Amino acid sequence: MRPDSRNGSGERGSRCRRGRASRRRRRLAARYTLLTIGALVVLAPLYLTFVSSLLPPSALAERPPPLFPLDPQWHDYVIAWTQGDLGVYLRNSAIQTGIIVCGQLVTSVLAGYAFAFLRFPFKRALFVVFLATLMIPFEVTLVTNTQTISELGWYNTFAGLTVPFLATGVGTFLLRQAFLQIPRDLREAATLDGYGRLRFLLRIALPLARPALAALGVFSFLAAWNQYLWPLVVTGSGNGVRTVQIGLKLLQGTEVSRTDVALAGTVIAVLPLLVLLVVFQKQLVRSLTAGAVK
Amino acid sequence: MADVAFRGATKRFDRRPAVEHLDLEVADGELLVLLGPSGCGKTTALRMVAGLEEPDEGEIVIGGRVVNDVEPKDRDVAMVFQSYALYPHLNVERNIEFPLRRRGVDAQRRRQTVHEVAASLGLQELLARKPRELSGGQRQRVALARAIVRQPRAFLMDEPLSNLDAALRLQTRADIVALQARLGTTTLYVTHDQVEAMTMGHRIAVLDHGVLQQVGPPHALYDRPANLFVAKFLGSPGMNVLPATLEGTAAHVARVDGGHVPLGDDGVAASGQVASLAVGVRPEHLALSPSGTLEAKVLLVELLGADVHVLCQLGHQTKLVVRQDASAPRPAIGDGVRIAVARGSVHVFTGESGGRLGGPG
Numbered sequence: 001m002r003p004d005s006r007n008g009s010g011e012r013g014s015r016c017r018r019g020r021a022s023r024r025r026r027r028l029a030a031r032y033t034l035l036t037i038g039a040l041v042v043l044a045p046l047y048l049t050f051v052s053s054l055l056p057p058s059a060l061a062e063r064p065p066p067l068f069p070l071d072p073q074w075h076d077y078v079i080a081w082t083q084g085d086l087g088v089y090l091r092n093s094a095i096q097t098g099i100i101v102c103g104q105l106v107t108s109v110l111a112g113y114a115f116a117f118l119r120f121p122f123k124r125a126l127f128v129v130f131l132a133t134l135m136i137p138f139e140v141t142l143v144t145n146t147q148t149i150s151e152l153g154w155y156n157t158f159a160g161l162t163v164p165f166l167a168t169g170v171g172t173f174l175l176r177q178a179f180l181q182i183p184r185d186l187r188e189a190a191t192l193d194g195y196g197r198l199r200f201l202l203r204i205a206l207p208l209a210r211p212a213l214a215a216l217g218v219f220s221f222l223a224a225w226n227q228y229l230w231p232l233v234v235t236g237s238g239n240g241v242r243t244v245q246i247g248l249k250l251l252q253g254t255e256v257s258r259t260d261v262a263l264a265g266t267v268i269a270v271l272p273l274l275v276l277l278v279v280f281q282k283q284l285v286r287s288l289t290a291g292a293v294k
Numbered sequence: 295m296a297d298v299a300f301r302g303a304t305k306r307f308d309r310r311p312a313v314e315h316l317d318l319e320v321a322d323g324e325l326l327v328l329l330g331p332s333g334c335g336k337t338t339a340l341r342m343v344a345g346l347e348e349p350d351e352g353e354i355v356i357g358g359r360v361v362n363d364v365e366p367k368d369r370d371v372a373m374v375f376q377s378y379a380l381y382p383h384l385n386v387e388r389n390i391e392f393p394l395r396r397r398g399v400d401a402q403r404r405r406q407t408v409h410e411v412a413a414s415l416g417l418q419e420l421l422a423r424k425p426r427e428l429s430g431g432q433r434q435r436v437a438l439a440r441a442i443v444r445q446p447r448a449f450l451m452d453e454p455l456s457n458l459d460a461a462l463r464l465q466t467r468a469d470i471v472a473l474q475a476r477l478g479t480t481t482l483y484v485t486h487d488q489v490e491a492m493t494m495g496h497r498i499a500v501l502d503h504g505v506l507q508q509v510g511p512p513h514a515l516y517d518r519p520a521n522l523f524v525a526k527f528l529g530s531p532g533m534n535v536l537p538a539t540l541e542g543t544a545a546h547v548a549r550v551d552g553g554h555v556p557l558g559d560d561g562v563a564a565s566g567q568v569a570s571l572a573v574g575v576r577p578e579h580l581a582l583s584p585s586g587t588l589e590a591k592v593l594l595v596e597l598l599g600a601d602v603h604v605l606c607q608l609g610h611q612t613k614l615v616v617r618q619d620a621s622a623p624r625p626a627i628g629d630g631v632r633i634a635v636a637r638g639s640v641h642v643f644t645g646e647s648g649g650r651l652g653g654p655g
């Protein structure tokens with residue numbers, strides 16, 4: 001081999017390496033740009049809501065709207081809280097959401113366990129029916145459900161608000177999949193160790209399905225808390241079981257017909273969700289990416 | 295402690311028998327090895343004793359009592375799974391303790407028992423770890439600890455060493471034998487490894503396609519295999535099997551590809567009725583010798599440390615392995631050699647069913 005040819009190949013090699021490095025940098029830059037745009041798109045409405053809630057009514061009409069509240073109107077929050085009765089609505093939402101989340105967790109765990117571990121007639125067919133419920137949007141059954149609820153005398157009660165949501169196809173599916181990950185040997189080892197079905201569920205299966213359980217809890221919390229149509233249909237003015245989303249709507253329609261106050265109310269209403277997201281962030285991400293990693 | 299017995303136990307999956315009419319007794323305190331190739335029904339047999347599988351026919355007996363209708367948890371047997379089946383979210387201490395919690399043992403006693411058992415298996419340092427933080431060998435010992443902690447009437451072990459590397463397997467093999475001898479607990483040990491079976495079992499039961507082929511002490515199975523399957527399955531390398539025809543009616547000599555082999559003094563009584571025959575000779579009973587009765591060509595010479603395996607071709611079809619001392623002169627590949635058969639070492643089987651007709655012992 002001639003010395004110059006070796007030289008040449010060396011140079012080509014390093015140029016190639018440099019090319020690869022810059023290509024990697026460019027790809028990284030593109031990725032970050034995309035992520036930044038995505039973050040802006042998601043966060044901008046939240047930020048604008050927060051800023052607008054602190055603006056005086058006069059500033060709200062300005063175009064473009066101010067991006068920073070120079071004179072924050074914190075008392076809008078006080079008005080929203082007191083005049084809008086947000087305390088009561090928040091309490092109602094908390095009760096409604098609590099019942100739905102607990103109900104969904106319990107029914108999903110039990111049904112998921114049955115589909116994963118038990119043998120019973122028509123198991124496959126029943127599971128298909130469960131999955132089929134995922135395809136039906138809630139709006140389709142809205143009228144029937146409203147009728148049922150009012151015939152049961154559950155109009156304007158927490159039962160009416162929550163019972164239709166106590167079981168969920170998604171949750172059942174999620175937990176069934178989680179339980180199916182548990183090796184059969186563990187089930188059998190526990191059987192020989194003297195643990196029956198319920199004890200196995202509580203002592204082995206549930207601890208192992210904790211990520212799925214946490215994810216289901218968060219998702220069902222989000223869905224229940226943000227419900228609007230159903231609470232609107234099955235609650236009225238008396239009795240005081242209306243939820244915070246309805247309360248917000250009312251806040252806009254009544255004496256305090258001020259956009260800044262309505263926005264302050266909105267911020268108050270999403271706070272519980274933000275706290276939840278921050279606390280359960282890790283579980284959420286894990287449950288969403290679990291499929292991708294495997 | 296108790297004896298364990300299968301009485302005509304049959305288990306079918308989709309009408310295909312996995313275990314067929316198994317009759318087998320494991321004496322109190324015995325270590326019996328269930329040996330057979332993959333898919334022969336070893337695990338199924340074990341699971342029937344544990345109660346994880348219900349026999350379609352026949353009975354399972356533990357301690358003199360038919361347990362077909364007894365729940366697994368009430369059979370008082372402990373199983374060591376091939377996968378170990380440790381509870382991943384519990385640390386070693388809680389894993390070992392797990393069976394005790396359901397038996398009304400108070401916390402103080404539980405702790406003490408767990409620590410004793412852990413100490414006997416060298417696990418004291420690991421009690422706080424989770425299973426995923428353990429090596430394969432350590433996990434295996436935790437699984438053993440969980441089995442012995444509740445002092446069951448019988449151990450059921452399903453290939454407990456198959457996930458360990460060779461060196462560790464050797465060590466753990468000895469440990470399990472010592473442990474079983476110390477505790478004196480009846481043990482049914484499943485493996486597909488004939489070396490494990492030969493070295494560990496008080497007796498070995500060989501299964502093939504769900505059918506029991508032979509039961510007996512290791513040396514009995516090795517020296518007097520009941521059929522061709524057992525003959526080939528035990529020993530490494532297995533017994534050489536050559537198709538043969540009998541010479542005349544005297545039947546002291548069998549003709550095979552490339553020569554003939556002596557059949558020992560009593561010959562084969564049944565020779566008259568048998569159409570086709572197979573003779574079996576273990577590699578250690580063959581030697582390369584100029585005065586040998588078989589003519590062969592060397593195909594392969596394998597040095598395994600102390601031993602040398604010489605693979606030879608007899609005639610057109612037949613191959614056989616000769617075991618030599620490493621110190622003996624080694625042939626080269628392609629050499630023509632003669633092979634001598636040790637007197638009284640030839641087993642005779644029928645060609646069709648593979649049943650034993652005669653041989654040493």
Ligand SMILES: Nc1ncnc2c1ncn2[C@@H]1O[C@H](COP(=O)(O)OP(=O)(O)OP(=O)(O)O)[C@@H](O)[C@H]1O
Pocket residue numbers: 307308311312330331332333334335336337338339486
């Ligand atoms: N649950 C089941 N359903 C259907 N067939 C099964 C089931 N369990 C075992 N079998 C079949 O029964 C036969 C015996 O299986 P078994 O697990 O007892 O074999 P094994 O001897 O333990 O094999 P290995 O050494 O591979 O573990 C196999 O043919 C297997 O396919």
Ligand SMILES: [Mg+2]
Pocket residue numbers: 336337338452
């Ligand atoms: Mg098996």
